[in-house]
Amino acid sequence: MNHRRIINDYIWAILFALFSLGSLFLGFEPGQKIYLNFYQFILEMASFLPLMFLLIGLFDVWVPKEKVEKHVGQESGLPGSFWVILLATLQAGPLYGAFPVAYLLSKKGASVRNIFIYLSTFSCMKIPLMTFEIGFLGLKFSILRTLFTLPVFFIIGILMEKYLGKDYKVRSGGSE
Amino acid sequence: MSILIIATILCLLLSLAIDRKKTYEGCRRGLKMFLDILPTLLTVIILVSAFLYLIPGETLESILGIKSGPLGVLIAALIGSIALIPGFIAYPLARIFLDRGIPPTTVAVFITTLIMVGILTLPLEIKFFGKKAALMRNFLSFLGAIIIGLLVGYFL
Secondary structure: OOHHHHHHHOHHHHHHHHHHHHHHHHOOHHHHHHHHHHHHHHHHHHHHHHHHHHHHHHHHHHOOHHHHHHHHOOOOHHHHHHHHHHHHHOOOOOHHHHHHHHHHHHHOOOOHHHHHHHHHHHHHOOHHHHHHHHHHHOHHHHHHHHHHHHHHHHHHHHHHHHHHOOOOOOOOOOOO | OHHHHHHHHHHHHHHHHHOHHHHHHHHHHHHHHHHHHHHHHHHHHHHHHHHHHHOOHHHHHHHHHHOOHHHHHHHHHHHHHHOOOOHHHHHHHHHHHHHOOOOHHHHHHHHHHHHHOOOOOHHHHHHHHHHHHHHHHHHHHHHHHHHHHHHHHHHO
């Protein structure tokens, strides 16, 4: 990787670093507050993302494609969807943490429908988040929401598969 | 979070015990994916940080409180789609909204769009899924979230 490409890739991060430093020296309060938000998000990210990528890498080399394809692939039906939902509920963190997992599932032969069911489930049925929801909004709210959410997830998965075709693949996220 | 750390260490040790070379290759692949996505991720986090500063919770509350009925629901859905607030802030915030008399339907739509639709994270989603799929997923989730929110509000 050459220097120009690195600068290109990180241009916003570099500008933001300069902006934050400037805000600190000039006592520009909005800049400092934005930096504090940024710092909290980075802490949140640093607490789980590197580990997740490590697990994804290990999963990639150890789990054979046939296994994934058999359980959550094209022919897996309802049990396949059940497995991706289970996988999603056990995870934690913001939605973007699910994107690399979706890539890996796709690479290993998971069906398009199951990939999008996985994404939707990840977005709002993670157990750690659910405990939070129950705590603040009550058990009734949580149960109702989950109840109505599941069919919607299946519909979204089926529509996405129709729209994108069965051969659609998630990309690795890197620059092409 | 600590479960993740324990799981990762166990998997790593197990993998090392069985095959060192494969373990090394797995770590390399994981690291490469992480580095590939890091620039976009940083950009998104910067956007979100600025957003949280510019539009704090009180502002959201005053916007959501203006209108009730269909228009209120639509406003809640739009704000929920754009905003990116982590769950540990969003749920307490939703509680405050409810306590201050904002209708449950509005709050439910807001929370559901908030977690299912991500306009600010679109650049990241497009990197993985392509423009077509990312836009469609967000659009369908937007509609889905409104339906879910309305149903929850109706039965609550």
